[in-house]
Amino acid sequence: MFRSYLRLLLFTFGLLAGIQVPGLVKDYxxxxxxxxxxSREALDGFRQTAERFFDGDLQALLRHYRSSDDPVFNSDANSVESLMIRNELLENEWQALQGPWAQRTWHVLVQADPQLREETLNSYSYQILLVPEAVGWGIGAGFVLAFLVESLLLGIGWLILGGRRGAVKESWR
Known part of the structure; x- marks a missing residue:
């Protein structure tokens, strides 16, 4: 009986944890x-300047700023470069999130930008989405967790008892 309750408890915990995955991917x-x-808005003014004077080449604008003897331009070059790097990172993240659901989920859980993932987790509020993918994730995670933990405990019990199992008492009589 205890095993049945443990199995049910593990399944419920896995269900509640798994149902969070689509919400987390959506929030991220x-x-x-x-x-x-x-980021695009922050770079917009510099892009307009690059369009006007350097045929839209932001790298040429950056080189022009760096070649100046004016310390203000050199400081602006550092600012523009950090904006460009940040924009490129965000564009890559956005592209990674445009694939199929499995790819998006894998990216968010394993390959996501650590700073963005931490921001998302810090502001994440647990939710129960009643959409098919959330239900699927929940049921799948529940079964996997219950199966793995029960298999692990049975394996440990089998090792401790040496593979022997006592006879099951007939309780139905």
Missing amino acids: SQRVEAHLFE
């Missing part, structure tokens, strides 16, 4: 999108 995607729009 929204965070990346918001930061990307902000």
